Amino acid sequence: MTQSPLSVVLAGGGTAGHISPLLAIANAVRQLRPDARIKVVGTSAGMETRLVPAAGYELAVIDRVPMPRRPSGDLARLPARLARAVRQAGEILDAAAADVVLGVGGYVSTPVYLAARKRRIPVVVHEANARPGLANRVGAKNAAVVGVAFEETKLAGARWVGMPMRREISGLDREAARHDARAALGLEQDLPTLVVTGGSSGAASINAAVTAALPELAAAGIQTLHVTGRGKAAADAEGKALTAPLYRQVEYVDGMELAYAAADLLLARSGAGTVSEISAVGLPAVLVPLPHGNGEQALNAAGLVDAGGALLVRDSQFTPEWIRENIIPLLKDPQALKTMAEASAARGIRDADTRMAELIVEAAERKDS
Incomplete structure (x- = not known):
């Protein structure tokens, strides 16, 4: 069994569509494991810089590495930028002694997924949209478990868990x-x-x-x-x-x-x-x-x-x-x-936050069993 306190690193940011479910999951993890150590990885440019600290969680930032949509100088620089972001993510995971990683997609998640894979840290993915984004398609390939908000979402091994949301709404x-x-x-x-x-x-x-x-x-x-x-x-x-x-x-x-x-x-x-x-x-x-x-x-x-x-x-x-x-x-x-x-x-699914928190804890415990 994982020794307490459980260390969970959550990756996601940019828009409220990523940050809101991430924070709902973080709150549910803390309710399930009150002694859990939780850190959120984002970028310095997204809404997470305001919302994550306001919710009471520590935010660590890495470089934002968007995927260029057409051939350009940015595309040529992508490998070096991604490698740097992966190194930054790895340093955060090492400092946190992460037991498990949760990613909700967006630019910040791919480097964290890759850094976790290199360290054999289990990854849990949550995909909010019916059509998965690139980051979560990458993360799902080697994830311990994948949760999706919509039954119709096509990701390998996906479980329909619903959308984590604030308790004021779900209740x-x-x-x-x-x-x-x-x-x-x-x-x-x-x-x-x-x-x-x-x-x-x-x-x-x-x-x-x-x-x-x-x-x-x-x-x-x-x-x-x-x-x-x-x-x-x-x-x-x-x-x-x-x-x-x-x-x-x-x-x-x-x-x-x-x-x-x-x-x-x-x-x-x-x-x-x-x-x-x-x-x-x-x-x-x-x-x-x-x-x-x-x-x-x-x-x-x-x-x-x-x-x-x-x-x-x-x-x-x-x-x-x-x-x-x-x-x-x-x-x-x-x-x-x-x-x-x-x-x-x-x-409607009202307990998606709890379902995701349970999957996170289970993934960490399987790693240490």
């Missing part, structure tokens, strides 16, 4: 929290409620369609909470913050569990975190995948849409007319919303 009882959430967000208690969000950076096309549809939403007795994204407040013709009947806009919500509890229907992009969270809490949704990238957002949404828990609409087709023909009738049909909520909740 949310939407019905019990609705009254207080609507009060906190300045919403009416008894009106059908649409919550719109494009994520922390906003979604211009969603924002434009929603603001154009506000008169019809209000005429139908539907109130709208519009989370526009930082710096992307909806403006009127004079450039002032838009006001309209039954409409409230905020740039962000401190704790999306409030928005989830207040909503009868969520309108959002289909990032992996959003899709997993709405399934966990059983919230009906209309999902508008990003129109660019590698198509992973449409794949993230596919299982939930097929199960009946969400509607999917292409960004190019999401218009005020689509809102009038689809969202307004849905919000006026409580039974349809209830059916969608049940379908969503049936796919």
Whole structure:
């Protein structure tokens, strides 16, 4: 058996999509093994520089080594840059006397995977997206165990464990929290409620369609909470913050569990975190995948849409007319919303953080057995 304290090194960073599940797993490891020594590896340029220390964990940084997408001088320099990052990762693993490594993908994970392999330290991988990223495809090849957020994710030996998330979300009882959430967000208690969000950076096309549809939403007795994204407040013709009947806009919500509890229907992009969270809490949704990238957002949404828990609409087709023909009738049909909520909740996994923590401890203990 592994001698206490267990030493766990977690690798990931750049965006909230990597850092949020990483921190949820770290918290679950600490709950399972309170004496565990935990260190997070990131870069000096990502959101981890703020979020990891704020969560109470030590952050060590290595060089950021992105993969060039076309032939260039950066491609020629890649081997030397990667070798340097692997050396840096190895020094961190040695200093931590790591028993096990967890990686959640992104630029920082590949060097840590390679350094751990060289030292025969077991690697546990968590992949958040339905379409795996390059780092986790590399890491999964020699991993002790691979956990995935979506059943449809294709990685060798993958186990469907769900998406680790904050306990405030995974433990949310939407019905019990609705009254207080609507009060906190300045919403009416008894009106059908649409919550719109494009994520922390906003979604211009969603924002434009929603603001154009506000008169019809209000005429139908539907109130709208519009989370526009930082710096992307909806403006009127004079450039002032838009006001309209039954409409409230905020740039962000401190704790999306409030928005989830207040909503009868969520309108959002289909990032992996959003899709997993709405399934966990059983919230009906209309999902508008990003129109660019590698198509992973449409794949993230596919299982939930097929199960009946969400509607999917292409960004190019999401218009005020689509809102009038689809969202307004849905919000006026409580039974349809209830059916969608049940379908969503049936796919939801609320204990992914604990499942991943158990896999990490098991991998470390197998190494020492």
